[in-house]
Amino acid sequence: MQKTALEPQKGFSFENCERNAALERSLPGLRVPHARKTGTTIAGLVFRDGVILGADTRATNDSIVAYQSCEKIHFICPKIYCCGAGVAADAEMTTRMAASNMELHELSTGREPRVATVTRALRQTLFRCWGGAKMILGRGSCGEGGAERRLDRRKGGAVRSERPEEAGLRGAKRVAGRNAVGHGAPDHGKGRGSGAGAVSRRGGTWIPVRSTDRTHSAKRYRGYVGASLIVGGVDFTGPQLYSVHPHGSYSRLPFTALGSGQDAALAVLEDRFQPNMTLEAAQELLVEAITAGILGDLGSGGSVDACVITGTSAKLLRTLSSPTEPIERSRQYRFAPGTTAVLSETVMPLTLELLEETVQAMDVE
Amino acid sequence: MAATLVAAQGARPAPAWGPEAIIPEWENPEVSTGPTIMAVQFDGGVVLGADSRTTTASYITNRVTDKLTPIHDRIFCCHSGSAADSQAVADAVTYQLGFHSIELNEPPLVYTSASLFKEMSYRYREDPTAGIILRDGSSGGVIRLAAIAESGVERQVLLGDQIPKFTIATLPPP
Numbered sequence: 001m002q003k004t005a006l007e008p009q010k011g012f013s014f015e016n017c018e019r020n021a022a023l024e025r026s027l028p029g030l031r032v033p034h035a036r037k038t039g040t041t042i043a044g045l046v047f048r049d050g051v052i053l054g055a056d057t058r059a060t061n062d063s064i065v066a067y068q069s070c071e072k073i074h075f076i077c078p079k080i081y082c083c084g085a086g087v088a089a090d091a092e093m094t095t096r097m098a099a100s101n102m103e104l105h106e107l108s109t110g111r112e113p114r115v116a117t118v119t120r121a122l123r124q125t126l127f128r129c130w131g132g133a134k135m136i137l138g139r140g141s142c143g144e145g146g147a148e149r150r151l152d153r154r155k156g157g158a159v160r161s162e163r164p165e166e167a168g169l170r171g172a173k174r175v176a177g178r179n180a181v182g183h184g185a186p187d188h189g190k191g192r193g194s195g196a197g198a199v200s201r202r203g204g205t206w207i208p209v210r211s212t213d214r215t216h217s218a219k220r221y222r223g224y225v226g227a228s229l230i231v232g233g234v235d236f237t238g239p240q241l242y243s244v245h246p247h248g249s250y251s252r253l254p255f256t257a258l259g260s261g262q263d264a265a266l267a268v269l270e271d272r273f274q275p276n277m278t279l280e281a282a283q284e285l286l287v288e289a290i291t292a293g294i295l296g297d298l299g300s301g302g303s304v305d306a307c308v309i310t311g312t313s314a315k316l317l318r319t320l321s322s323p324t325e326p327i328e329r330s331r332q333y334r335f336a337p338g339t340t341a342v343l344s345e346t347v348m349p350l351t352l353e354l355l356e357e358t359v360q361a362m363d364v365e
Numbered sequence: 366m367a368a369t370l371v372a373a374q375g376a377r378p379a380p381a382w383g384p385e386a387i388i389p390e391w392e393n394p395e396v397s398t399g400p401t402i403m404a405v406q407f408d409g410g411v412v413l414g415a416d417s418r419t420t421t422a423s424y425i426t427n428r429v430t431d432k433l434t435p436i437h438d439r440i441f442c443c444h445s446g447s448a449a450d451s452q453a454v455a456d457a458v459t460y461q462l463g464f465h466s467i468e469l470n471e472p473p474l475v476y477t478s479a480s481l482f483k484e485m486s487y488r489y490r491e492d493p494t495a496g497i498i499l500r501d502g503s504s505g506g507v508i509r510l511a512a513i514a515e516s517g518v519e520r521q522v523l524l525g526d527q528i529p530k531f532t533i534a535t536l537p538p539p
Binding site: 120123124126127243245247248249250253 | 448452
């Protein structure tokens with residue numbers, strides 16, 4: 001079987017950050033490229049029959065508009081949608097993972113997923129990624145499941161205590177600290193001298209051992225997943241709206257707005273929100289709120305997208321309203337073939353030699 | 366966590382990389398509950414009270430927060446400090462307490478729930494994100510009350526106009 005030359009490392013690669021830091025130190029006055037932040041206005045509100053979510057559609061690259069028609073309202077379940085602000089890629093990936101997990105959860109429980117479940121799944125992911133990874137939530141909760149080793153600083157790394165009821169759990173792996181992700185084979189069973197010694201070099205820290213694989217995400221990403229989300233949907237308990245912050249905290253609210261344009265949007269919502277509005281009134285208010293963000297915030301722009309979720313269905317309304325006129329371009333940027341004259345043409349065949357051919361039968365049973 | 370580290374090192378120019386660069390400034394600081402929470406025991410039960418403000422630096426993210434959350438039928442807890450951490454700890458303890466109660470087939474003791482909180486806080490005492498109790502943040506909003514008695518739990522909300530107001534002029538002279 002063909003193997004890649006280099007096994008890809010999981011998680012973020014911080015090589016360029018270290019390079020930039022070294023460059024800044026050695027070349028004074030050098031301005032290293034900044035990470036790209038996107039501006040957003042997202043909002044949601046609960047009305048009589050359900051929930052309505054809204055977002056702008058601008059994606060920015062520093063001060064350049066990268067995409068005028070970006071989709072910020074993500075599908076999670078047929079009647080649960082999620083708007084994402086913050087780092088766009090993080091919001092997108094977090095919501096996609098949540099959507100997949102919710103589908104699996106739905107199949108396994110045989111029930112329609114609840115908005116509270118989606119919120120909990122999202123905030124647990126975010127909490128874990130923000131360095132709260134040592135706190136385990138859910139099945140692997142501390143006290144049940146997952147063996148834990150505590151290496152005493154003073155004793156220089158001898159294993160002090162081990163919870164006997166957890167020592168026998170299958171698949172208990174040891175994660176060897178922050179700076180040694182690829183340290184070596186996981187250490188099953190009792191701690192050995194070499195393993196303990198490796199940690200004592202760093203002064204001996206808590207090394208929680210878990211039986212789930214999700215712990216690795218903290219070591220891989222070092223807690224830099226920044227996504228602010230508004231989760232809205234309708235389940236059998238009724239319409240619900242939650243806002244989830246990058247650290248993993250959540251609030252259940254009747255209306256909310258997040259992103260760089262949240263102040264402008266919230267100003268409109270605070271002023272005119274009423275409980276139990278009709279769909280028309282709610283839609284109008286939401287469009288006004290997002291429009292306030294688009295016009296009043298430099299990072300937001302484009303048009304207004306909305307998603308109306310009721311007890312029976314969800315409708316995604318793309319480009320519901322465009323508060324600004326698109327600029328008429330004075331010239332065409334498409335050129336007919338042959339506009340640029342071809343002076344000469346050279347063709348060099350690339351000869352490839354077949355070195356090795358292997359056939360691997362696929363087991364289709 | 367990022368915010369407290371930055372605060373400890375003092376004001377700096379905007380960094381080029383790291384969490385402070387990737388995450389926009391308005392989302393950088395931890396969401397904190399900067400709370401006013403208290404509990405008083407009376408003959409027959411306990412009454413808990415809390416304000417309802419959640420802040421991120423100087424921005425109020427939620428003005429109607431409910432900081433009193435049930436961890437069992439007759440046991441509540443008040444949240445303070447980092448919202449994410451206190452919610453996460455409360456979730457974990459709720460799970461453990463419920464499991465414990467089902468195992469014993471009887472309602473859990475308040476002492477047990479306090480022990481679980483203590484265990485969790487102590488176990489992660491060296492984890493800076495877990496141990497942070499952010500003193501910044503402010504209190505405000507509405508007053509939420511929970512009166513827990515043997516008969517049940519009574520929830521109450523006191524809105525702005527029902528909150529007693531004190532001014533220097535109305536206080537009796539010393």
